[in-house]
Amino acid sequence: MPRCFAAAPRGVEAVTVRELEALGATGVETDFGGVHFEGDTALLCRANLCLRTATRVLVTLKTFSAANKVMLYDQVRRIRWDEHLTPSMTFAVDVKMASRPTTHDSRHRANRESQIPNPKSPDRRLTPHASRLMPDFPPHFAALKIKDAIADEMRKLTGARPDVDTKDPDVRVHAYLSGSRCTISLDSSGKSLHERGYRTKDTGAPLKEALAAAIVGLSGWDGETPLLDPMCGSGTLVIEAAMKALNIPPGLKRKQFGFMRWPGFDHKLWQDVLSQARAGIIEKPRQPILGFDSDPEAIKASIENAGAAGVAHAVTFARRPIENLRPAGDRPGIIIMNPPYGMRLTTPAKSQIPNPGSRLDSDMQPAAYSLQPLYQSIGDVLKHHMKGWTAFIFTGNPETVKQIGLRTSKRITLFNGPLECRLLRYDLY
Numbered sequence: 001m002p003r004c005f006a007a008a009p010r011g012v013e014a015v016t017v018r019e020l021e022a023l024g025a026t027g028v029e030t031d032f033g034g035v036h037f038e039g040d041t042a043l044l045c046r047a048n049l050c051l052r053t054a055t056r057v058l059v060t061l062k063t064f065s066a067a068n069k070v071m072l073y074d075q076v077r078r079i080r081w082d083e084h085l086t087p088s089m090t091f092a093v094d095v096k097m098a099s100r101p102t103t104h105d106s107r108h109r110a111n112r113e114s115q116i117p118n119p120k121s122p123d124r125r126l127t128p129h130a131s132r133l134m135p136d137f138p139p140h141f142a143a144l145k146i147k148d149a150i151a152d153e154m155r156k157l158t159g160a161r162p163d164v165d166t167k168d169p170d171v172r173v174h175a176y177l178s179g180s181r182c183t184i185s186l187d188s189s190g191k192s193l194h195e196r197g198y199r200t201k202d203t204g205a206p207l208k209e210a211l212a213a214a215i216v217g218l219s220g221w222d223g224e225t226p227l228l229d230p231m232c233g234s235g236t237l238v239i240e241a242a243m244k245a246l247n248i249p250p251g252l253k254r255k256q257f258g259f260m261r262w263p264g265f266d267h268k269l270w271q272d273v274l275s276q277a278r279a280g281i282i283e284k285p286r287q288p289i290l291g292f293d294s295d296p297e298a299i300k301a302s303i304e305n306a307g308a309a310g311v312a313h314a315v316t317f318a319r320r321p322i323e324n325l326r327p328a329g330d331r332p333g334i335i336i337m338n339p340p341y342g343m344r345l346t347t348p349a350k351s352q353i354p355n356p357g358s359r360l361d362s363d364m365q366p367a368a369y370s371l372q373p374l375y376q377s378i379g380d381v382l383k384h385h386m387k388g389w390t391a392f393i394f395t396g397n398p399e400t401v402k403q404i405g406l407r408t409s410k411r412i413t414l415f416n417g418p419l420e421c422r423l424l425r426y427d428l429y
Contacts, residue, residue, distance in 0.1 A: 003027070005185065006047060006054040007034040011414040012214035016053045019217075023050060041266065044259065045273040048189055049251040052213035052244065055192045058174050058185035066182035069137055069145050076149035076184060080157075084186060085150070085171055086263060087160035092169040093146045094187070095139040098178040139177075146175055146184070170261040190258035197253040198309035201301035203234045207338055207394075209250070211416060213240040218412055218423055219334050219392045223286055226333030230325045232291030235302030235317065237336050242311035245285040249277045253309075285314050288329045292320040322374070325381045332388035339378065340371060341396040341419075371400045379404035382428055389428050396421040 008016040016035045020028050023046050025037035034054070039047070047057050061079055066072040085091060137145075150173065151161040172187040194210040207215075215237065221227055223245040229237045243250060251257070252274075259265060293299055299319050306312045327333075382391055383406065395401045396419045410425035 003036060003038055003060040005034050005036050005058045005060060006051060007056050008054050009211050009214060009415060012053050015214050015217040019051050019053060023047060042269060042273060044188055045270055048257045049273060049277055050249045051193060052250050053210050053217060055194055055210050056187055056189035059188055061184045061186060063181060063183045065180050067180040072142060072182060073145050073149045076146050077153045081150050081153050082157045085154060085162050087154065087158050087162050089170040090163045090165035091171040091173060092164060092166045093143045093173045093175065095143045095175045097139055142175060142177060172258060188259040190256055193251060196250050198305055200304050200308050201234060203298045203301050206234045207236050209236060209240060212236040215336060215394055215423060216241045216244060219336055221334045225331055226288045226329030228328055228335050229291045229337055230322050231337045231339050232293045232302055233298050235291050235305050238289055238291035238315050239306055239309050239311055242289050242314045243309060245289060246282050246311060246314055247280050248310060289315045290328055291317045294321040322377050322381060326385055335386060335389055335391040338394045372403045375400050375403035379406055382406060382426060386428050391426040391428060393424045394421060
């Protein structure tokens, strides 16, 4: 069985482990930024189709020492590329180099159980010793040497060199350099798995689908209680929850995965995997799944996206300000929200206060003062009207969140792109 690696947003690896084990993967091992596992071709297909929290699935070909460019070139040539490419196919090479750990990373390591690297894994984070062995060539140079090695070996084996297509290759080769070690893999996913194909409209800076699914998973919500997002934006958290409740594979609407263009792709096997996945879809959720927002455009976008995802019948969206939040369903449930983080402002002018449906711009830093009233309102409504519920608030603004005025029972470190965030749990007794 081939060794694979399911890449996932930092901090959610433990959720990805549970997903892989449910799909039947073996040899599952958590690593920084993803999960190693083993399985047959059918499992590789299911992983791409069904993993909610992974962004791509890589099939490992070889791990070796590459302290210099000569070693890198020679080791790549030792791979039997004629088993993965033909001269008529195109390929591309992506290189990722492990970042050196920082003091900040070390400070939070105890709280990142899912991110502790496996000491047996060749893809573990760099140690101080390994960082001294980092090859002295940049990623683009490494990509060039790997490309040349593949092309030269294919010419030796077949008499012709395949062409390079960086935009839409038949085969995408992934190289991960960690210290003096290099892992060469094939990208079986193609486009990132977070691209489900249902998002037709956005509002502000929405969560990526894989991160939203991870937040739902980390909340422990199992569909047996109501779920409510009172600041739903374009509806991603609600839609991901509904797809989970209905057991809809997140990749069902995708037309293409990377493995479909590999030599020997088994079309019948893929159709069998699709049929089995479709057979497991249920008609309706057991409890209400709701999304509210004060912005009418956000509600409109959410309804359109839910329709594209095939869950419009299973969710309810309505325009409602946070102050009017009230319980729903016949029992206490889960509240999940991703309120705005704030923005860098020189003057807290009223015209600059962000819309509650918007999120932090990726180029801006959190600022506490513009959002204090909003976070105070969140705390007030949770305290006075949502007793018995459990609230999860995802935020990148550790100062403003203090205005909620409630004690957290759990803090989980996650990353929204490069921004370090927290998923905060509040038990509303």
